[in-house]
Amino acid sequence: MNQKSKEKMLLEVKNINKNFPGVKALDDVSLSVQRGEVHGLVGKNGAGKSTLIKIISGLYTPEEGEIIFDGRKYQKLTPGDARALGIQLVPQEQQFQPYLSVAENLFIGSWPTNSIGSVNFKEMKKKAKEALAQLGINIPIERMAGDLPLVQRQIIAIARAIFMDSKLIILDEPTPSLTATETEILFRFVRELAKKGITFIYISHYLSEVFSVCDSVTVLRNGKIVHSGQISDINGSQLVEFMIGKVIDKALQRESRKGDVVLQVENLCSYDRFTHIAFSLHKGEILGLTGLLGCGAFDFAKSLIGLYPLEKGQILKDGKVIKILNPKDAYNHKIAFLPDDRRSIGLVIQLPVDSNINLSTLAKTTNRFGFIREGAFRDVAKKYVHLLRIDTPTIIQEVRYLSGGNQQKVVVSRLLNTSPDVLVMLDPTAGIDVEAKAEIHRLMDDLTKAGMAILLLSTDMDELLALSDRVLVMHQGRIVKEFSHKEAYIKKILEASEGVLEVSR
Numbered sequence: 001m002n003q004k005s006k007e008k009m010l011l012e013v014k015n016i017n018k019n020f021p022g023v024k025a026l027d028d029v030s031l032s033v034q035r036g037e038v039h040g041l042v043g044k045n046g047a048g049k050s051t052l053i054k055i056i057s058g059l060y061t062p063e064e065g066e067i068i069f070d071g072r073k074y075q076k077l078t079p080g081d082a083r084a085l086g087i088q089l090v091p092q093e094q095q096f097q098p099y100l101s102v103a104e105n106l107f108i109g110s111w112p113t114n115s116i117g118s119v120n121f122k123e124m125k126k127k128a129k130e131a132l133a134q135l136g137i138n139i140p141i142e143r144m145a146g147d148l149p150l151v152q153r154q155i156i157a158i159a160r161a162i163f164m165d166s167k168l169i170i171l172d173e174p175t176p177s178l179t180a181t182e183t184e185i186l187f188r189f190v191r192e193l194a195k196k197g198i199t200f201i202y203i204s205h206y207l208s209e210v211f212s213v214c215d216s217v218t219v220l221r222n223g224k225i226v227h228s229g230q231i232s233d234i235n236g237s238q239l240v241e242f243m244i245g246k247v248i249d250k251a252l253q254r255e256s257r258k259g260d261v262v263l264q265v266e267n268l269c270s271y272d273r274f275t276h277i278a279f280s281l282h283k284g285e286i287l288g289l290t291g292l293l294g295c296g297a298f299d300f301a302k303s304l305i306g307l308y309p310l311e312k313g314q315i316l317k318d319g320k321v322i323k324i325l326n327p328k329d330a331y332n333h334k335i336a337f338l339p340d341d342r343r344s345i346g347l348v349i350q351l352p353v354d355s356n357i358n359l360s361t362l363a364k365t366t367n368r369f370g371f372i373r374e375g376a377f378r379d380v381a382k383k384y385v386h387l388l389r390i391d392t393p394t395i396i397q398e399v400r401y402l403s404g405g406n407q408q409k410v411v412v413s414r415l416l417n418t419s420p421d422v423l424v425m426l427d428p429t430a431g432i433d434v435e436a437k438a439e440i441h442r443l444m445d446d447l448t449k450a451g452m453a454i455l456l457l458s459t460d461m462d463e464l465l466a467l468s469d470r471v472l473v474m475h476q477g478r479i480v481k482e483f484s485h486k487e488a489y490i491k492k493i494l495e496a497s498e499g500v501l502e503v504s505r
Contacts, residue, residue, distance in 0.1 A: 008034050009068075010033055010034065010035040010069065010167065010168060010199050011032070011067075011068070011069055011168060012067070013030060013031045013052070013056065015028050015029075016062045016064070016065035016067075017029075018055065018060060018063060025223050026048050026052060026055075027223040027224045029052060029220070029223070030225065031218055032228075033168070033199060036194050036195065036199060037199060037200075037216060038190060038191070038199075038200040038202050038214045039200065039201050039202065039215065039216050039218065040202050040210040040217035041202065041217075042203070042204070042205075042207070042210060042218075042243060043221055043243055044433040045405045045406070045433045045436065046403045047221050047243070048223040048224075049220055050172070051223075053203065054089075055067070056077070056089075056168075057087055057088075057089040057170060058077035058079040058080070058081055058082035058087075061076045062076065069087070069168075070167065085167070086166050086167030087166070088161040088168070088169050088170065089170045089172065090158050090160075090161045090169065090172060091157075096157075098146025099144060099145075101142050101145070102128065102141045102142070102145060103128035103142070104124070105145045105160070106132075106156055106159060107127065107128065107163075110164060112124050112127065125141055125142075128141045129141060131159050131162075137159070137182075137185070155186075158171065158186065167198065168198075168200070168201065169193075169198065169201075170200075171201070171203065172203045173204055174204075175204065175206065175209060175459075176430030176431050178293075180461050181497070181498070183459075187212060187213045190202075191213065205431060205432060205434060205437065206460065208236075208462065210231065211231060215231060216228070216231055217229070217230075217231050217234065219239065219242040227239075240434055243434065244433075244434070254286070254445055254466075254467060254469070256469055257284040257285075257449065258283070258469065259283030259284045259451065260282065260283055261282055261283075261319070262281060262422060262453045263315070263421075263455075264279075264280045264281070264315070264316040265278055265279060265313065265314075265316075266278050266313055266314050266315075267314070268300070268303070268304075268312075268313035268314075268315070269310070269312050270300070270303050270308055270310050270311050272477075273299040273303070274296035274297075274299060274300045274303075274474070275477050277313070277479060278313075279479065282453060283451045284448045285448065285453055285454070285469045286444065286454045286467050286468050286469055287453075287454070287455050287469065287470055287472065288457075288458070288464045288471040288472065288488075289301070289456070289457050289474065290461075290464055290471065291474035291475055292475070292498065295474040295477065295497065297457055298340065298426060300474075301337075301424050301426055301455065304324070304330070305327050305330035305335055305424060306325055306326040306327050306329050307327065309325075317422075318421075331360065334418070334419065334420045335420060335421070335423075335424065336415040336418050336424070337424045337426075338412065338423065338424065339426055340427045340430065342407055342411050346414075347411060348399075349398070350400065351398065351399065352395065352396040352398055353381060353385065353392050353395045353396070353397055354378060354381035356410050356411075356413075357380060357381045357410060357413045357417060358380055358417065360418050361417050365377045365380060380417060382395060385413075388409040388443065390409045390410060391403070403433075403436075404431045404432045405435075405436025405439075405440075406436070408429070409440070412428075412440070412443070416447075421452065421453065422452070422454075423447065423455070424455045425444075425454060425455070425456050425457065425458075426458075427458055427459055428440055428444070428458065430459070437463075441463070441467060445467075461493070464493075465489075465493075469484075469485055470482060470485065471483045471493060476499065480499065
């Protein structure tokens with residue numbers, strides 16, 4: 001490498017090896033990232049991406065290899081070293097101080113101070129407003145972080161990294177809960193910063209995002225680099241083949257199989273969250289529901305299963321009016337809910353696979369004295385591990401050690417074990433790799449073939465369009481448009497989401 005090429009290079013990792021008990025996580029990995037580029041890092045869950053970025057950000061120490069950053073060599077980095085060098089990791093699982101404001105969380109650890117060393121709250125609020133304005137995000141800076149939805153907490157975390165004088169920002173799955181419009185806002189901001197010389201490593205399972213925002217891409221498979229080069233030199237099919245080592249099946253082609261109405265909502269309203277929601281959901285149907293951040297779609301889904309109170313309106317199941325005041329009522333009426341935050345809400349990550357699968361139906365596997373019948377308990381878990389092809393060494397493995405895709409399958413297994421008629425799914429494939437995503441999609445199709453009805457809320461527009469028989473669009477708490485599968489196009493949906501199209505039901 002000549003001197004000019006060296007000057008262009010911000011980060012090099014050379015011959016990195018990292019082992020965990022029984023697993024070689026990284027095998028002789030070498031990677032180069034140029035200044036001012038957006039470098040994609042992709043691979044299946046378990047390919048080694050997280051291990052590599054934790055080594056770069058100082059969280060893990062490699063057994064062998066070296067890191068060259070900004071022309072200086074390091075055998076290892078500590079988290080403090082990485083921050084001092086200007087390396088910032090924005091992890092997929094965000095950590096926030098819930099009782100501090102947005103402004104305080106945005107600049108936590110680097111609060112502006114006055115001449116006597118006290119926090120300059122006026123300056124902090126000013127900088128916080130400027131930071132969010134540059135991102136095009138309107139979030140009240142005085143609001144407590146604990147009151148923010150997941151998507152807004154992610155936005156704050158990204159903004160926090162961007163405004164800490166970083167040279168290298170590692171974005172680990174930053175968009176699963178962002179709408180298409182919000183994702184494009186983020187991409188524009190990333191591109192502008194890259195033009196100014198800030199470098200990004202961008203990790204995503206959404207390959208369309210990689211092609212949209214990245215200049216180059218590196219593919220990890222089984223702890224090894226199998227491809228690295230310019231994004232313009234590769235297409236989507238080739239990238240997927242590098243990731244999984246084979247050609248993936250063609251995208252799912254769903255057939256319409258609408259049956260009788262199983263769920264009907266009439267004039268549902270909920271205290272400033274949404275109003276006058278009405279639609280019917282049929283057996284065998286996947287009904288998509290979407291809109292911009294704050295449109296009320298996710299709030300509606302959570303109200304439907306009793307997490308938020310309803311002000312008025314009624315819900316009918318199989319033609320009969322039902323009351324849902326809490327999630328137990330929803331369970332009793334055979335309505336199951338897949339949350340968008342699987343680790344915090346969908347799983348008990350310290351418990352093993354078998355316990356998580358049986359968690360909602362313990363009465364089915366206990367005897368009359370209340371003791372668990374271990375044989376039945378294990379049989380249920382084995383059934384769903386086989387059915388959903390959950391990759392786990394044993395059913396007593398703690399779910400926190402599974403990949404994101406396999407964790408999602410465990411959550412789905414628990415829900416299916418309740419034998420629901422209606423499945424409400426929020427971002428069912430967020431943060432999982434392309435192969436696991438395809439398996440979830442096939443499972444959803446199989447469930448509808450068996451007569452289940454699915455209400456799908458997804459921020460992945462490609463997923464929403466591919467799976468939905470119909471798409472409902474919400475704007476400012478109301479359903480403003482309904483599209484058939486043939487009518488649903490991204491442009492039309494975005495226009496309706498932004499209130500451009502006239503209300504039409």
